[in-house]
Amino acid sequence: MRFEPSTIKDIAKALGLSTSTVSRALRDRYEISEETKKLVLAYAEKVNYRANPIARSLKERRSYSIGIIVSEIANNFFSQVINGIESIAYDRDYHVIISQSHESYKQEKLNVEHLASRSIDGLLIALSSETQDISYLRDLYSKGLPIVFFDRVPDDFETHKVIANNFKGAFDATEHLILSGKKVIAHLTNSENLSITKERLKGYQAALAKYHIEFKPELVKYCQHGGMHSAELEQAVKELLPLKPDGIFISSDRLTTGCIMALKKTNPEVAHKIAIAGFTNSNLVELFSPSLTSVKQPAFEMGQVATELLISMIEAKRPITEFETKVLDTELVKMQKTVGNRFL
Template sequence: MAFENYTIKDIAKALNLSPSTVSRALRDSYEISAETKKLVMAYAEKINYRANPIARSLKERKSYSIGIIVSEIANNFFSQVIDGIESVAYGKNYQVVISQTHESAERERLNVEHLYSRSTDGLLMALSAETSDVSYLQDLMAKGFPIVFFDRVPATIPAHRVIADNKQGGYDAVHYLAQKGCTRIAHLTSARGLSISKERLEGYKMGLLAHGLEVDDALVKYCQYGGLHQGELEQVVEELAETDYDGIFISGDKLTTGYLQVMNERYDERIKQVAIAGFTNSKVVNIFSPTITAIRQPAFDMGQRAAELLIQQIEAKHAAVDFETVVLPTTLLAKK
């Protein structure tokens, strides 16, 4: 069955209105009376009218699409952030285009350049583990291309940022483990250069010092690719197995599940002696074995807020000069 391709002119002719009146009514303009809006909307629904996005974008010089760049869509945290972004974007009639970096700085740059060249209206992104040079992003923003950063954010670019309170989350994890009697608490984290790694490490150290515990660098292990590469994770877990630790704070979704997998496969007796607290947004954390204390980020809210800030920038009449850093609280879910 073919769909009829109705236009604003067709609606205007049927209702004996001008095309401009119909257009304003469909956009819910304050210039049009409630009665006329109701009439137009009812007829548009009756004929299943859909706006032509190509014609709209040509007229307004906007694509009504925004790009999203994350390390991995399959990551529980990032998939929930994307849900939050989409809930705002679709409500504002923007489509989303999602790209993955798999922690590669080169792939990240290619994704950014592709989305920019395809005339997306703006970009939401979390930096890759390899990213160190962000000058090309700053150049794009200087040209007026809106970018909002979330979760993994650059320190040097003036931009909107939406992050979790990583420092507090790290502190809460260590505080909980110390209260459980742990005295040698290890820390498994991602790439050294990532903002989340730095902030969670700071919270970890604050927690140790608050309980009079030693900060031992031998108990801090980095995974450059955040658990994405199994071999790297296995090596780090083996190094930790050679140390004396009775608790561990893990700094990410992939690292948390990866640590459990390797420990259960190779050190099934040792893992029973270690208390575990980790950042994870898994919806099935209650069936992890052994059970862990989860530090959960408000991922959906983060996505919503980042999308709101980006669309505000896109639709603003003037370029943004004041930028906001939104810090959202984490939640500790203690195991029962």
């Protein structure tokens, strides 16, 4: 009882034409007479003909699909990026296949290889926080798979990349904490491997330097698993609190929410005394207590730009040699008034 769609052959037979003629008519080729085209199109419409994309893929050796790897779709930042990707991809007649690495290198590699065997035409990827060895991506790339990195990018890979202005985002957030009177500002961040970790650390340091505040390495805590495990975060908070920070700058979505959660859970009495500024694209920040200052990344736009670059690579006739790294500005959303916070 399977689905029996009509094919080019059926149309050809019904109309007494050859499959080649029908195929060309449907693709609106110049060689076919207007008359025949109309005939074919009308009949195709009538029988509700849909080209079989599988057959087309096999013949054309491409699938019109692009693979996406993110660490987690249940993450505001990534789901917004995905929306951006889709908005462009569907317009250009590509469809997307989403995979999650769950911040695991092994899973990431597995997923990429699975996608590659599914003959994706290109790959959009934000590296997992565990990833250090990207040779498997190099292999695929050298075999002709177009790849565009976004958000978490490797520094030694020549291809298009799209990132937020992490330095400035971090700088702004840290400066905001300083300007609101905080003296001891800690920094909670992701795995050291990640590009975003390095850039955001620099922004943090630059803001401190601007206001002549000494940078203390012990105020910086790294989380190898990007806050996937709450134990990791609670440990970091536990180590940080004895140093009496009155502000914390946090460098990723999951860490930001996770850290507040850990603070509330382990030290509720100080949670509201420490000012928090962190990267997050959550649309629920307004509900959070304690409230926080957030650095929002242009996630949707990042997805769009990355997809445009990828499609341009896929459709390029000649190999590309000039690569761009697009940098998009972040937005600082300052903490709400404490009044609202205290009473709600």
